[in-house]
Amino acid sequence: MAFITAVSTWLIPCFLLIVLSVATWKKIPAYELFVEGGKEGVKMAFSLLPFLVGMIVSISILRSSGAIDAMINLIAPVLMAIGVPPEIIPLAFVRPISGTAALGITTELISTHGPDSFIGRLASTMQGSMDTTLYILTVYFGAVGINKMKYALKVGLLADLVGIITSILIVRMVFG
Amino acid sequence: MVNLIWAFMAIVGIVYAMFNGTMDEVNKALFKSANDAVTLSIGLISILVFWLGIMKIAETAGILKALSKALMPIVSRLFPEIPKGHPAMGYILSNITANIFGLGNAATPMGLKAMEQMKQLSGTDTASRSMITFLALNTSGLTLIPTTVIAIRMQYHSVSPTEIVGTTIITTVISLISAILLDRLFYYQSVRRKK
Numbered sequence: 001m002a003f004i005t006a007v008s009t010w011l012i013p014c015f016l017l018i019v020l021s022v023a024t025w026k027k028i029p030a031y032e033l034f035v036e037g038g039k040e041g042v043k044m045a046f047s048l049l050p051f052l053v054g055m056i057v058s059i060s061i062l063r064s065s066g067a068i069d070a071m072i073n074l075i076a077p078v079l080m081a082i083g084v085p086p087e088i089i090p091l092a093f094v095r096p097i098s099g100t101a102a103l104g105i106t107t108e109l110i111s112t113h114g115p116d117s118f119i120g121r122l123a124s125t126m127q128g129s130m131d132t133t134l135y136i137l138t139v140y141f142g143a144v145g146i147n148k149m150k151y152a153l154k155v156g157l158l159a160d161l162v163g164i165i166t167s168i169l170i171v172r173m174v175f176g
Numbered sequence: 177m178v179n180l181i182w183a184f185m186a187i188v189g190i191v192y193a194m195f196n197g198t199m200d201e202v203n204k205a206l207f208k209s210a211n212d213a214v215t216l217s218i219g220l221i222s223i224l225v226f227w228l229g230i231m232k233i234a235e236t237a238g239i240l241k242a243l244s245k246a247l248m249p250i251v252s253r254l255f256p257e258i259p260k261g262h263p264a265m266g267y268i269l270s271n272i273t274a275n276i277f278g279l280g281n282a283a284t285p286m287g288l289k290a291m292e293q294m295k296q297l298s299g300t301d302t303a304s305r306s307m308i309t310f311l312a313l314n315t316s317g318l319t320l321i322p323t324t325v326i327a328i329r330m331q332y333h334s335v336s337p338t339e340i341v342g343t344t345i346i347t348t349v350i351s352l353i354s355a356i357l358l359d360r361l362f363y364y365q366s367v368r369r370k371k
Contacts, residue, residue, distance in 0.1 A: 011341055012321060019230055023237045030233050037232025041224035049217040053210050058182050060209035061189035064201040070192070094181065096315075101182065107216060107328050115334035124329060124340040128322025129347035133315040139284070140311055141303065144291045148302040151362035155308065156315040158358050163316065163351035170343045170350075 048100065055104025059090075063108070084168060087119050091126055096133040096160045103127060121175050125167045133160055216331055223327035231279055240277065244269035254313075254356065257297070257306045264293035268310055275318035287314060309359050316355035317348055 023030040062068055072086040079086045091109065095102040106127040113119040133156035141149055193202045234240060251269055258264050267290035274283035290310060298304035322344050329337035 009336070009338060012338060015321075016230060019234045019237065019239060022239055023233050026237055028233070028236050033232045033236050034229035036229075038225035038229035040232075041226070041228040042221055044228070045217055045221040045224050048220065049214065052217050053213040054182065056209050056213040056216075057206060058186045058189075060205040061193075061202055062185045063189075064205035065189040065193035065198050066196045066201075067189055067192035097181070103324065103328075104213075106325065107213075110328055110332050111212070115329040115332045115337070120329075120332075120334075121340055121343070124322070124325045125343045125347055128319065128325045128340065128344035129317055129351065131315050131317035131319075136315050137311060140287060140291050140314070141307075143288045144295045146291075146295070146301055146303050146307070150303045150308060151366060152303055152308045152311055155312045155355060155358045155362055159312065159316045159351050159355035162354040163347055166350045167343070167347045170346050174343050 048103070051100035052104055052107065055101050056108055059105060059108045063112075083172075085119060085122065087113070088122055088126070088168075091123055092164045095126060095130050095164075096157060098135060099132040102132070118171070118175065122167060122171045125171050126164065129167060130160055130163045133157060216328070219331045220324065220327045223323060223330065227278070227321075227323045231277055234277065235279075235282075240270075240273050243276070244273040247272060254309055255306045257304065258294070262293070262297070264290055264297065264306070267293060271310075272313065272318060275314065276320050278319045278321055278323050305363055308363070309356075312355040312359040313352065316351045318352065319348065320345060 020030060023033075068090075072089075075089070076086045079089070087109065091102060091105045094105055106123045109123040110120045113123075115121075115124070133153075137149060137152055137156060141147075141152070189202060193199045247269060248265075251272065252258070252260070252265060255265065255268065258268075267286050271283050271286040271290055274286060287310075291307060294304055294307050294310070297306070321341060325340065325344075326337045329340070
């Protein structure tokens with residue numbers, strides 16, 4: 001397991017090293033390109049802002065009212081019995097539907113439980129490893145005018161279920 | 177769907193607070209969380225700028241193209257219905273490569289182009305086998321480095337913001353493999369039913 005955490009720390013710096021070395025070797029204007037690409041990052045952060053405000057406010061209303069705790073208390077015994085932390089359920093449910101909504105929930109979980117808590121790590125892994133199945137199917141099929149999706153939705157959602165179960169098992173194994 | 181969930185969470189919260197006597201907390205949380213969300217979005221700028229900047233260099237340096245060439249033999253096996261050298265394959269490969277590097281904005285236009293090409297191949301308004309395989313790959317999440325998640329972890333002072341990269345990659349790979357297997361399974365099932 002120490003190997004996995006080592007890979008996590010080494011991966012990004014090594015990737016940087018490769019990119020910058022190749023760029024220098026090929027004599028392309030690395031710094032100018034960096035600035036150009038970075039401008040998109042600014043745009044992206046600002047376009048995320050309204051999504052995050054909307055979703056985080058809505059969740060915090062639900063949480064501060066005490067409704068989430070009440071719900072969790074209700075279903076906790078069942079989930080605990082099969083090893084699922086109940087706090088993660090809203091994220092697991094929303095992740096395939098909306099990426100920005102899930103990002104809001106992930107953020108809320110990380111801020112409430114702390115990024116280095118079990119819930120924080122699990123939420124991070126779930127958010128990072130899955131994609132918005134329903135959104136992708138709607139956009140991609142919609143854009144080219146496909147009306148009959150056949151078994152595409154079944155495949156997508158079942159794979160998401162595998163992803164949810166896997167992330168719980170893996171995070172438990174790696175971080176205990 | 178999202179609209180429903182979003183409104184539903186707030187409505188349930190407010191109604192619950194009426195009976196639970198927590199309206200004061202709700203009122204405070206409303207404004208505090210909006211403020212937090214703005215602070216967070218501003219904080220995300222740092223890593224998004226950095227990562228997208230680096231990716232721009234990688235793209236121009238031809239690293240993305242080299243990777244999609246390397247992936248070619250594996251990926252073409254997944255799409256037996258697409259003839260060799262057909263433009264659909266090129267778009268599929270660029271979409272996958274962009275996804276691996278977390279370039280969602282670059283991946284989507286490539287993906288739509290790929291869908292267009294595949295529709296020309298099939299010529300109906302029913303999803304073809306290749307389309308479903310392609311979307312199975314996309315929906316299972318191909319991202320290798322979850323930039324936004326790392327940025328959020330940094331914002332909340334994680335001791336090691338990138339420690340979840342390993343678990344994320346393992347989960348991605350396992351759900352990707354299961355998506356491919358499920359895709360095959362349902363395809364052969366639909367073929368058998370037709371006979």
